[in-house]
Amino acid sequence: MIPCIRRAAGLCLLLLAALLVNAVRVQLVEAPVLDKNPANRRPALARYAEPRGNILVGGRPVTGSRDSGGRLRHERTYTEGPLYAPVTGYSSQTYGTTLLEHTEDTVLAGTSAMLTALPLWREFSRTRAPGGNVETTIEAPLQRLAFEGLRGKRGAVAALEPSSGRILALVSSPSYDPAALSGTGRRTTGAWARLNARSDQPMLNRALRQTYPPGSTFKLVTAAAALESGVVEDPDGPTGAPEPYLLPGTRTRLPNEATGCGRASLAYAIRWSCNTVMAHLGVTVGLPGMLEAVGRFGFNDGSLRVPSAVARSHFDRELTVDRLALSSIGQYDTRATPLQMAMVAAAVANEGEIAHPYLVERTTTAGGDTVRRQLRTSYRRAMRPTTARVLQRLTVEAVERGSGRRAAIPGAIVGGKTGTAQHGMDNIGTPYAWFIGWAKDPDEVRPAVAVAVVVEDAAAKRQDISGGGSAAPIARAVMAAALRGR
């Protein structure tokens, strides 16, 4: 009996040993796979267990956290959701994160190893650092003015500090309240469905993610190309562009909105926005020269991050000559984001150099210690300083005596360029009104602001929607606020 009992005991202990081996299998060997199973809700639970860090504008949080009492405990709140939606994006328990909520997620959620002095201890104790904060470069007054200016319209505003690349305002209209997407359940999915069903696309970030034909504002790029390549040596001398101008190889006449463009100088063409002169110059520079020039401004670069991803601004790499003529005046397939056009204005204002645009000034721990500070970096040199100074003069003349008069600010140096972009099949769509410009306090060395405004207004009449009419006043308000803020 005794050996049998002993064998039975051995069997029982063998069973328990099997359990131990199985525990090692589940808890150590297969654990990494099980942890990553999409149906495992633990990462989500941990993510929302603690309040999320905040995004700050001018030192004040524009986000918050609400204890929902649910299993996914903390929900995102936004103090002025629609105003800052193009900056913050949303942080949704259902739909994930976008924009800064996405790119700065590790800091905001507290998972970044840089938030803690002892990352190994965090790993060991399985605790999460409290969410850190993200300080943006946005200036609240500029943001608010731009948002007010676009109220009731579709469009976007992007404003930069030319010398540093700090993004001062980033507005898209119409906007939406990201707080509606924060939680889970029917209200959230309902809000998501409604926002996505709207024809005016409130969740589209027009300042960063939408490209428009830049129209006449693109003439600054063409002008830079002409000056850099030596096609134009004297901006005040005649260019030799005939009027009427037939698109090369076609019988299509390129119309001018302005008068007196025949053989006009580059200065006149910029001031009054002569299509014929700029198309002629673009064709004279040629496709390789134009491609090189637009590339220096950031066109055809799909990798720009601010740190939110910026849509690629486009200039065709292969073009027939007639289409090169159209492309050179910002038509045909040429497309640009509002941020890209603000960078064009910034290049003019900042002696030809484009500072890398950025939205995040610094990230901090919950206690306020700096985790990372954004340093100024150069993005590209768009043109020589001498070229930039010529364009500064021409754009200032355009504002003081030309098409951009409504952007003028007394006591300040303001340069700018209007644009009215045709689009749609046979250009039947309502044109987009553009204004890009820069402003400088005469007593300061550095320009205060560069701005791009685009208004796409289906309700407006064609005559009214010129860049000078509806976009310039918004730009003026933003630039004036930037000058005041100095």
Place this chain on the structure above:
Amino acid sequence: MTAIAPTGHGDAIGPGGTRGVRGGRGVELCLLVGAVLIAVYGYVAVGLARDGAVPPDAARYGAGLGLLALLAHLTVRLCARYADPLLLPIAVLLNGLGLVLIYRLDLETPADRAAPTQLVWSTLGVALFIAVVAALRDHRALQRYAYVCGAAALLLLAVPILFPEVNGARIWIRVGPLSFQPGEFAKVLLAVFFAAYLAANRDALAARGHRGHRDLDALPGADGGPRGRMRLPPGRVLGPVVTIWLVSVGVLVLERDLGTSLLFFGMFVIVLYAATGRASWVAVGLLLASAGAFAVGSVEPHVHGRVEDWLHPFASIEAGRGPGQLAQSLFAFAAGGMLGTGLGRGDSVLIGFAAKSDFILATAGEELGLVGLTALFLLYALFVARGYRTALALRDPFGRLLATGLATVPALQVFVIAGGVMGLIPLTGMAMPFLAQGGSSVVTNWIIVALLVRVSDSARAPDPPPTLTGAPASAVGRAEARR
């Protein structure tokens, strides 16, 4: 195995005389203090993790558990002073940790608090422990009630069939707000019945022709027997064995309770093997069990579903229906990793239904990690080993088989449910001994501890009472003859 081997030959077989075994009550008291302290520490740790403060009733909880442990200890000291000093502390520790885990899960379900009820059941369990240890002075007295126990066990197993199905199984009796699982109590009764019946009939079942009451144990190797001589025992003896098998299958089919069926049959086969030494019995038993399990598993949808879940725990996720209980349980174990998340910091509540009962081990696995789980398994292993050691140290066949059966019950139970929730074997509803929520289970386990304490007292007593080997066996014999 190693825990048993060194002692087996020495003090287990030595006939009478002083064996140099002291009672070990001092050791038991020290271990009990440690067990209570660990449980209270767990309780405090939950509070600290959840609210950042010591729970206000931590002292009361500690005092309550300590008082129960002290009363149990005093009873053992008075009535069973040579009992194994490890059994009671292990039981107290496991029960205390179970209460901590249930309390911790209660925090997630404020509307459904199970810990207070479990504490009441634990108190009742300890009370029964005290009553059994105090009232039952010699385990051999149980032999007289062998057939009463057998009949009662059958009755308890049969009754739930009349009650409505709960969660796919008919194992509950509900009377008003009270509900209990009679199958739990049947475990102890069947252990007593098996031990008594097999102690009386083991020679006949061993099927070696005519053999007197020789002391088989004195002849090493006699149990093994010559190989190849497989004769079936006479039907008179075989009858009850087949009956037990039929009952197990009946439980499986009528109550859809794979675990209980497996437990009964497993215990029976092991005790049968211990009694007869015939490996062929084990083979036949395993064959029958697998045949029964396979047949029922293919035919019965509830059991079949469990097997499917075991084979494909993530099928429901792939089908877009979200993770099932087993998948959630595996997620919980995986989340624990090596060291666990810490008490109160896990998300095992995602398992949902039965998180506090059948799946309680997942909470232990997630919050205490592989380290904590290993400690728990070792505690169970130690408990089982001490039970088997008692079996080896005893001299009467009934006591040996009883201790074997009683030690086998928690071992199989732990294997069935822990293996189930960790994906080792198909899941079947069953309580993790002492840890899981469930009044019937905790009370039954305390009775098992009481009986093991009682038999271990006899096993370790320095001056054993005169052997009564013949008398109880013949009592069973008479009972059988009357039938």
